Amino acid sequence: MDFELSDEHRALQALCRDLAQEVIAPRAEEWNRAHRFPCEVFRQLGELDLCGPLVPREYGGSGLGMVGYVVAMEQLGQGDQSLAAGWNAHCTIGTLPILDHGTEEQRRRWVAPLARGERLGAFALTEPGSGSDVRSLTTRVTYDGDEVILTGRKTFISNAGTEISYGVVTLGKDPEGNFVAVIVPKGTPGYTQGKPYDKVGWHALDTREQIFDEVRLPRDHVLGDGRGGLRAFLASLDAGRISVAALAVSLAQAALQEATAYAQQRRAFGQPIARFQAIQFKLARMAAAVEAARLLTYQAAWLYDRGRPYTKQAAIAKLVASETATAVVSEAVQIHGGYGWVLDSRVARLYLDAKILEIGEGTNEIQQLVIARQLGC
Numbered sequence: 574m575d576f577e578l579s580d581e582h583r584a585l586q587a588l589c590r591d592l593a594q595e596v597i598a599p600r601a602e603e604w605n606r607a608h609r610f611p612c613e614v615f616r617q618l619g620e621l622d623l624c625g626p627l628v629p630r631e632y633g634g635s636g637l638g639m640v641g642y643v644v645a646m647e648q649l650g651q652g653d654q655s656l657a658a659g660w661n662a663h664c665t666i667g668t669l670p671i672l673d674h675g676t677e678e679q680r681r682r683w684v685a686p687l688a689r690g691e692r693l694g695a696f697a698l699t700e701p702g703s704g705s706d707v708r709s710l711t712t713r714v715t716y717d718g719d720e721v722i723l724t725g726r727k728t729f730i731s732n733a734g735t736e737i738s739y740g741v742v743t744l745g746k747d748p749e750g751n752f753v754a755v756i757v758p759k760g761t762p763g764y765t766q767g768k769p770y771d772k773v774g775w776h777a778l779d780t781r782e783q784i785f786d787e788v789r790l791p792r793d794h795v796l797g798d799g800r801g802g803l804r805a806f807l808a809s810l811d812a813g814r815i816s817v818a819a820l821a822v823s824l825a826q827a828a829l830q831e832a833t834a835y836a837q838q839r840r841a842f843g844q845p846i847a848r849f850q851a852i853q854f855k856l857a858r859m860a861a862a863v864e865a866a867r868l869l870t871y872q873a874a875w876l877y878d879r880g881r882p883y884t885k886q887a888a889i890a891k892l893v894a895s896e897t898a899t900a901v902v903s904e905a906v907q908i909h910g911g912y913g914w915v916l917d918s919r920v921a922r923l924y925l926d927a928k929i930l931e932i933g934e935g936t937n938e939i940q941q942l943v944i945a946r947q948l949g950c
């Protein structure tokens with residue numbers, strides 16, 4: 574077993590750390606207050622070959638793999654959680670259904686511009702009446718000659734409303750009950766979007782409703798052979814869970830660092846609060862939890878890269894890492910006292926950004942169902 578990062582991964586880590594510290598973190602507060610996704614920084618990630626880490630070179634990606642992706646996410650997520658959340662949805666659920674289940678022509682047409690960072694990927698599964706219970710979705714897919722027609726509503730969809738969004742890959746059901754995935758480009762008649770949600774956290778992430786009103790598209794917009802749409806979506810959610818776990822690790826790590834630095838400089842009763850054993854024990858438990866979550870996340874990524882089954886490990890990593898993030902950031906706010914409760918402090922922003930990690934891309938209750946099923950229950 575080798576816990577060393579390769580030279581390539583170390584170079585990637587240094588690149589992403591510099592980006593996070595010099596480009597992302599200094600402007601993150603501005604984007605979050607303006608509720609604006611920083612497309613210009615996303616494009617910069619594309620220029621650095623960071624927007625198709627799970628996509629082979631022949632389709633415009635870097636072929637970096639999941640371990641490399643997690644290395645990059647650990648750093649970028651410490652720069653800004655909203656940007657990293659958008660990058661996460663782009664690299665995994667926004668791209669993988671088309672890459673893994675699309676035709677050769679679809680990969681070249683739709684995946685390549687995503688992997689180069691020219692376009693932002695979006696995945697539209699959740700509906701107003703069906704989130705966890707995916708199979709109960711009601712978006713209708715019918716066919717008329719060489720055209721496919723889509724009618725329905727998708728809710729809480731990230732990345733679809735920015736100036737570099739291309740549209741969405743979405744899922745509906747045909748009259749026989751088959752799940753059909755369809756690529757819907759922006760500007761298609763009948764396809765509109767709602768206003769961005771006013772969210773508790775991830776303020777710079779674009780998240781909106783998507784409305785399909787008799788949207789007609791050529792049949793080559795149906796993913797693959799028109800069957801297996803549900804499998805395509807569920808498989809990319811499995812991979813997305815490793816990514817959300819890495820995002821959670823980055824948040825927990827940032828909160829731990831903030832709290833440690835604050836405890837060393839904040840004085841009470843004549844000494845830095847870091848001298849109190851009560852504070853030291855908090856920091857020690859936070860550090861232990863972050864390390865455990867990190868190892869689980871890398872284990873799941875390692876399995877993914879080797880083509881081994883990873884569903885259970887991805888769900889475990891997402892469950893543990895997201896709970897670690899909410900617990901660690903809560904303690905980090907506690908260590909900051911009142912200063913942790915004002916939005917100017919970085920730890921307060923992290924606190925707002927944490928809870929969604931237990932909800933998005935499968936709630937933690939659903940992760941437990943996935944794990945229990947893998948145990949044979």
Ligand SMILES: Cc1cc2nc3c(=O)[nH]c(=O)nc-3n(C[C@H](O)[C@H](O)[C@H](O)COP(=O)(O)OP(=O)(O)OC[C@H]3O[C@@H](n4cnc5c(N)ncnc54)[C@H](O)[C@@H]3O)c2cc1C
Nearest residue numbers: 696697698699703704705706729730731933934935936938
């Ligand atoms: C900021 C944000 C961004 C998002 N981005 C996207 C996106 O890009 N694309 C997309 O498709 N979706 C997206 N989502 C939607 C997200 O994936 C769903 O909110 C999530 O899957 C939960 O679905 P729901 O909100 O309908 O909750 P529900 O499914 O209604 O669940 C409500 C509660 O019941 C629990 N529950 C449900 N079923 C069970 C069960 N069988 N056993 C035990 N407990 C259960 C849940 O765990 C939860 O606690 C986003 C959501 C947010 C808030």
